[in-house]
Amino acid sequence: MSDPTTGIADLPAPPFYAVIFTSVRTQVDEGYAEMADKMVALAAQQPGFLGVESVRADNGLGITVSYWQDEASIKGWRQHAEHQLAIQKGHQQWYEAAFTRVAKVERAYGFGK
Amino acid sequence: MSDPTTGIADLPAPPFYAVIFTSVRTQVDEGYAEMADKMVALAAQQPGFLGVESVRADNGLGITVSYWQDEASIKGWRQHAEHQLAIQKGHQQWYEAAFTRVAKVERAYGFGK
Numbered sequence: 384m385s386d387p388t389t390g391i392a393d394l395p396a397p398p399f400y401a402v403i404f405t406s407v408r409t410q411v412d413e414g415y416a417e418m419a420d421k422m423v424a425l426a427a428q429q430p431g432f433l434g435v436e437s438v439r440a441d442n443g444l445g446i447t448v449s450y451w452q453d454e455a456s457i458k459g460w461r462q463h464a465e466h467q468l469a470i471q472k473g474h475q476q477w478y479e480a481a482f483t484r485v486a487k488v489e490r491a492y493g494f495g496k
Numbered sequence: 497m498s499d500p501t502t503g504i505a506d507l508p509a510p511p512f513y514a515v516i517f518t519s520v521r522t523q524v525d526e527g528y529a530e531m532a533d534k535m536v537a538l539a540a541q542q543p544g545f546l547g548v549e550s551v552r553a554d555n556g557l558g559i560t561v562s563y564w565q566d567e568a569s570i571k572g573w574r575q576h577a578e579h580q581l582a583i584q585k586g587h588q589q590w591y592e593a594a595f596t597r598v599a600k601v602e603r604a605y606g607f608g609k
Contacts (some may be wrong), residue, residue, distance in 0.1 A: 390520050390557040391593055392564050401563055401599050403514060405504050405549050407608065438551040438559045445501040446551045447561040448516055480504055480608025484598035485512050494521065495593025 392450055393436025397488045398452045399433055406473075406481035408443040415477050421495070422469050431462065432433060443479075450488070456471020504609065505547025505563055510601045513545055519586075519594040521556040528590050535582050542576070544569020556592075563601070565589045570598060 408415070426432055431452035439445035452459045460466060473481060521528070539545055544565035552558035565568045573579060586594060 390555070391520065391595055394597075397597075401514070401516060401597060403601075405561070407504065411499040436559055438553045438557050440551045440553065442503070444549075444551050446561060448518070448559060448561075460508030466503075473529060474607065478608065480606070482504055482604065482606030484507075484510075484601045485603040488516075488597045488603060490598040491507040491595065493593070494503065494587065495591065495595075 384434050390438075390447075393496075394434055394450055397491050399488050400406065400457055401486045401488050402449045402451065402457055403484040403485075403486065404447045404449070406445050406447075406456060407479045408439070409477060409479050411476045413472075413476060418469050418472065418477075422466060425463070425465060426460055428478060429456065429460045431459070453460065454485075464489065503549060505561075506609070507547050507563055507604065508533050508593050510604050512601050513566060513570055514599045514601050515562045515564065515570055516599065517557050517560045517562070517594065518574045519560075521539075521552070521558065522590060522592050524589045526585075526589060531585065532592075535579060538578060539573055540577070542569065542573045544572070567587040567598075578589075 423435060425436070426435065426449060433450040433452060435447065435449045437445070438448040451460070536548060536550070539548065539562060545567060546563040547563045548560065550558070550560040564573070
């Protein structure tokens with residue numbers, strides 16, 4: 384999970400997977416913030432979920448990185464019915480652009496908490 | 497490179513590498529913004545650089561993802577003398593916490609630009 388004081392995920396040693404989701408918001412709200420919060424809470428309950436880091440700037444650009452144990456857990460979350468609905472709404476109204484990159488984390492280092 | 501209108505990197509098809517840098521700023525400025533801009537410009541000149549996406553929120557949490565052709569280009573940039581100096585200053589004064597995860601991007605998809 385993420386450290387509640389910093390927002391940096393507390394992760395095990397690699398290897399594990401990262402899903403890098405970079406997006407640009409439209410001006411449309413329509414329940415966006417509630418859905419975003421709900422998706423983070425729901426993702427955290429899925430098997431293989433390791434943590435999440437998420438930032439959105441005032442100009443609408445956002446990066447959310449979620450971390451997963453393996454490819455199977457990523458695919459499971461992707462196919463979750465409520466997540467599918469959120470993806471569809473994101474495409475239709477909330478995001479002007481959105482890219483997902485699925486990557487295998489090989490090395491990690493850092494300081495602080 | 498990043499699309500200047502959105503901040504989303506325009507990347508080739510995988511495989512390639514991502515360096516996910518998540519950090520929490522201290523209250524210390526001391527040339528931080530200038531150094532951050534300089535490092536992005538300098539990184540973009542390095543062999544193997546593919547693009548960068550960067551967001552920092554008002555609460556101090558930031559995520560910068562840089563994309564690279566291979567591990568060798570990541571290591572070359574890491575060892576660059578000016579980057580080394582920036583890393584050192586980051587550790588000493590600009591960041592309360594900072595984690596780097598080096599990952600191999602296996603799949604990518606999205607819409608918009």
